[in-house]
Amino acid sequence: MLEGLRVVELATYIAAPGAAGIMADWGADVIKVESPQGDPMRGFFDSIGSQQDANPIFELDNRGKRAVVLDIRSDAGREAMRALVATADVFLTNVRPGALTRAGLDHVMLRAANPRLIYCSVTGYGLEGPDADKAGMDVAAFWSRAGVGSITAPKGSEPFPIRTGMGDHVTSLATVSAILAAVFERQSTGVGRLVETSLMRTGVYAIGSDMAIQLRFGKLASTRGRREAIQPLANFFKTRDGRWICLLSRQGSPDWAQIATAAGRPDLIEDSRFVSSRSRRENTGQLVDLLDAAFGAMDYEEAAVALDAGDVTWAPYQTPRELVADPQAEAAGCFVDTPDGAGGTFRAPAAPARFPGAQDGPRGPAPKLGADTAAVFRQLGWSEDRIAVLTGPSG
Template sequence: MLLEGLKVVEMSTWVAGPSCAAVLADWGAEVIKVESPIGDVTRAFFANPENGQSPIFANENRGKKGVVLDTTQPQGRAALKALLRDADIFVTNTRPGSLKKIGLDYDSLKGDFPRLIYAAVTGFGLTGPYADEGGFDITAFWARSGVAHATIPTDQEPFPSRPGFGDHMTAITTVAGILAALHERHGTGRGRLVETSLLRAGSYAISWDLALQLYYGEVQTAGPRNDRPVAISGFFRTKDDRHLVIVPKNVNCFTNVMIAIDRPEVVADPRFELPMLDLDIVREARAICDEGFARFTLEEMGERLNSLDVAWGPLGTLAEHAASERAELAGCFVELEDGLGGVFRAPATPVRFPEGAPPVRRPAPGLGQHTREVLEAAGLTAEEIEKVL
């Protein structure tokens, strides 16, 4: 079912690489996570003081088998290559230069493993002078790509994205590339290098604005609220001190919003005929909206906007989302075993398979939990295993 029968070896840390492999595990692949003796750094992130479990590590590494190998040593590298002998996919976000030094880069492995799909997750790609620069999603995906500058209003101080925000888009992008290469291998019998980067994923995420920049040489992004050219677009505060956002989808939206806030007479005023090109008139219309929305609660306004088919959404909190029936019905959460006899809820991957999929329950592995088991299955002798333990 789905990816059952595929073997994935993952040697990565932090988020983008592990998250990619976790999606493959969710979809049925056997995933072996290779860690150094000190382990993936995220094991310590927000760890529960009662049981040592990190929900961050659990989210990015559920469903995997855990192996500890010191790949700085010859015996560790030999053991890794033994795992790759019958692997379909290798996922790594180790810096390219470091991999090349120890002979685990794509060029060093492809001759011995011609069917292997080698997925390299990087900050800035595999070529050029920036290939070995460290990249995190906040620095590469968010800041360098222009995503942050296009998103943060110019009258506000810059702020970082939330942790893992760009990593997860890069992860699902890597999964897509792996599956394309896997499809090709059905016909050719050969694997290939799949390369993704945080910078490229950020460029694609902001590609609406970036397309305009590339075509016209300039683009208008998130300026101050009062300078934005569409009066009914953006966030508005309601009577109960909540916020909602409106996205106009056609020329009828202005009329429908005026009806929703009980100001239908505005539509008949020739000053507000669309398109409104005078920014002073836009500001006046926005002030009418501000006053109108402030007379209704979020629930009241939501009912009105829904009845008029206006695209809107509340500025919800994570707590509201976690308790939301809408999110539950959309399949946003899964229950994972904690390895201690209990279960806890975690975010689901963004794809659901209503006609059946492997259950997502198995917990993330303890450090080196399956080392002996996995190496025995790979054909290493007891003496060889003892050398790497």
């Protein structure tokens, strides 16, 4: 879908590289520019004291790209960077704005040389305000400061961190959509634009339903435990064989009868304690205890059949290990075979959309550091002497 679109990425870690990785899966020519030290995510497992033969975190976000090493602290590196961006449709970066300005790689300078350029900046906190140049990882900007963590944690519990890259990858999705909106606009205007996404703004949108209530009413209910849930039917119940199910009820009361029947307790349908959504809320603890006992007397497969017979919205509460063996995850295209660079493949998460009939998966392995520097600049028409300056010890 994106063949013919050239993306130059000057970024590290996950949010921005993840966006470029999605576009690489979809056919874009993505050139990843790194410092001589490389993207720190290349050393992820070393940083946590674990020795691994592969790095699936880095591979996920960087498969199918070409890798160039440039030292933008040097005159030669900055010149090469500007020459490369002059050939690009999209420049994607998460380098702090101040550092880019000092290097002459801010959006004003680069778009002056390439008016069609879509310049996308991914930051922790946006391009304006007192914290515009502040470092922001997803645990800090998305999870902590944007409020995602506080409303996720049950009331009274201590803060805990988000899983690796979760907020980053939400921001990757926002970034891809923003870039492609600008690509569409450019079809009619002929010129590019500055595009920005931030971990903070994406975090706010991710909890947008709650934030809409907070902004409109000035207050928000906290996340509560199972026996204190505001909507007791939107809950989790354990079956006799130790498996948890996630149960959901549509707005209003259309599912109460089906849920009570599936649980083997049709006698509760007209019980005055549970006959309406308000009465169920007032008697949450009692209802949860009764459904705990009902589902706890059933094996998982028995509960699954009964819930499906009532067309109830539910799902198994699975671990990643269980998800890997879920046939529906396979059918939905959640996993793809990724080239390993040595003639084989390995399984990895797919990009988040499918385009039936088109190649929408990995185009190649994650590149070695600087593997394509010489080839990329030969395509730009640079002489071997000029290329040697970039690839030499002081390049």
